[in-house]
Amino acid sequence: MSRGFDPILFDLDGTVVDTVVLIRESHRYAVRAVLGQELSDERLVANVGKPLLEQMHAFSPAHADELYRVYREWNHAHTAELIASYDGIGGLLDTLTRDGRQLGLVTSKSRDAVDLAFRSLDVGRYFDIVVTADDSERHKPDPEPLRLALERLGRGVDGACYIGDSPFDIQAGKRSGMVTVAVTWGFFGHDDLAAVQPDITCDTVADLGRVLLGAP
Ligand SMILES: [Mg+2]
Numbered sequence: 084m085s086r087g088f089d090p091i092l093f094d095l096d097g098t099v100v101d102t103v104v105l106i107r108e109s110h111r112y113a114v115r116a117v118l119g120q121e122l123s124d125e126r127l128v129a130n131v132g133k134p135l136l137e138q139m140h141a142f143s144p145a146h147a148d149e150l151y152r153v154y155r156e157w158n159h160a161h162t163a164e165l166i167a168s169y170d171g172i173g174g175l176l177d178t179l180t181r182d183g184r185q186l187g188l189v190t191s192k193s194r195d196a197v198d199l200a201f202r203s204l205d206v207g208r209y210f211d212i213v214v215t216a217d218d219s220e221r222h223k224p225d226p227e228p229l230r231l232a233l234e235r236l237g238r239g240v241d242g243a244c245y246i247g248d249s250p251f252d253i254q255a256g257k258r259s260g261m262v263t264v265a266v267t268w269g270f271f272g273h274d275d276l277a278a279v280q281p282d283i284t285c286d287t288v289a290d291l292g293r294v295l296l297g298a299p
Contacts, residue, residue, distance in 0.1 A: 087297030088262065090238050091179060092229060093210075094247035095190035095197065096131065097269020099172055100204055105165035106131055106270075109158035113150045114142055131270045132223060132249030134191045134216045159199060166203045169268060171288035176209040179295060187232045188213045189245065191222050212236055224254035229261065246291065250279040266291060 096102045110127040114120050130138040139150035179186060188210045190197060194217045201207035212235040214228045221227040229245055245256035248269025253276065256263035265281035267273055268288075276284060285291040292298070 086242075087295045088184070088242055088244040090185040090187060090211075090233070090236050090243050091295055092187045092189050092232055092243065092245045092261070094132070094245070094249070094252045095188055095192060095200065097248035097271075098246055098252075098266055099169070099176075099188070099206055100200055101167040101169050101268075102165075102200070103128075103270060104167075105158065105162060108165065109154050109161070110138075112157045113139075113154040116153050117146050117150050118143055128270050132191060132247070132251040134222050135193070137222070155196075159196070162196075162199050163203050166200060168204050168206075169288060171292075173206060175288055175292050175295070176206060178292070180209050182296070184295070185236050185238065186210050187236055189223075189228050189232045190214070191216050191228075191251075193217055223249075224251040224258070226255050226259035229255055229259040233259075244282075244295070248276075250275055253279040253281045256281075264291065264294060 093099050096106060107124060107128050114122055130141050135154065136147060136151050139147040142150055186209055192215055194215045197213060197215050212232060214232045216222060219228045219231050233239065233243060240260045244262040244264050245252060246264040246266060247253060248266050249271050253263045253265055263281045265276040265284045267276065267286050283294055285294060
């Protein structure tokens with residue numbers, strides 16, 4: 084496609100903002116404090132991309148509510164200190180906006196956590212719409228949040244793509260009928276992403292820019 088994509092939907096964590104350390108350490112704190120367990124980094128982040136309470140259920144159904152509460156308390160207290168930006172993402176969002184592309188954010192984070200992230204990193208203003216875990220009944224890998232995003236933009240799937248760092252993002256994108264773009268700078272590696280067969284895989288923000296803008 085010579086013009087790239089429009090509208091362009093993004094996942095947040097591990098895609099637009101670098102919350103890898105923040106989220107992994109929040110999980111570590113909660114699992115240690117509530118369950119007294121030390122888990123590997125891989126197990127701690129295995130379900131990142133799903134809503135938080137679902138992730139906590141995977142650690143312990145009986146203690147999910149307490150894990151959720153302890154996680155959020157630690158996470159929110161440490162967001163400003165541990166959240167980081169990915170080099171070039173702000174510039175890319177700026178370029179896409181100036182070029183007239185419609186941008187949307189579709190995240191499994193709750194609204195208050197999204198607002199907290201946007202207070203630390205000034206990227207929220209680029210998105211025409213934001214769909215959070217609070218907005219839909221079902222969540223990624225279900226396509227409902229992506230369909231809701233298109234509906235709010237008043238657009239169809241033609242020309243649309245969804246960009247994410249987790250297999251759940253790619254599964255949701257495929258089920259919604261849009262083109263899927265996997266990025267490898269977030270929580271998941273090449274193999275985890277290749278297993279769900281994204282249409283396009285980008286290793287750098289510069290690659291992503293070329294894909295989205297339709298540059299050769
Ligand atoms: Mg993500």
